[in-house]
Amino acid sequence: MAQRGPVAAEPDTGVDPRVEALRSAVHRMRRELDAYPAELRDRREAERELDVLAASVHSGAPATEELRHALLLLAAAVGSVSALALPLAAVREAVELFGTAPRAAH
Template sequence: MGQWGAVAAGHETGGDPRVAALGRAVRRMRRELDAYPADLRDRREAERELDVLAATVHSGAPAPEELRHSLLLLAAAVGSVSALAPPLAAVREAVELFGTAPRATH
């Protein structure tokens, strides 16, 4: 079973629905990025971060701060491409399911 199949299988076995939602969003983002025909300067970085997110999903125990870091790098890599805005927004929404960063207190 490939990496993506394992993600789908985790959802069927009653895993964390947040992880399943993140897996769906990452797969969609990967499909949309792969289908985007134009040359993107930061495509490799986006692909690397999608790989990181997919591995995190596969592990079943994503750390919110790591998810946010990957999201920031992914957004920096593809954020200016309007055609990729909807799948990027889906990844952002899935990451937000894991909570917000704690606020620093002074």
């Protein structure tokens, strides 16, 4: 049967979609890292940076510079692991949604 009338939109939750994207990407990265069976020399560092990113999501207004720093350290910790490349790319894309941090005047 054909649908009549406009489809009702999702209710506005007031949550920034960038925050939701970051929350989802961090959650996926955590799941993939936890499931990765091989020994990772920098696993603790990766877990710490995921904790930083998760905490920034809970603050509601994450600081771009803090996000980029955590992403840099996370990438350094797991960047050479091809099995984690896709979830890491998703975290990077979510961080990029927040734009660039303003440069300090010299």
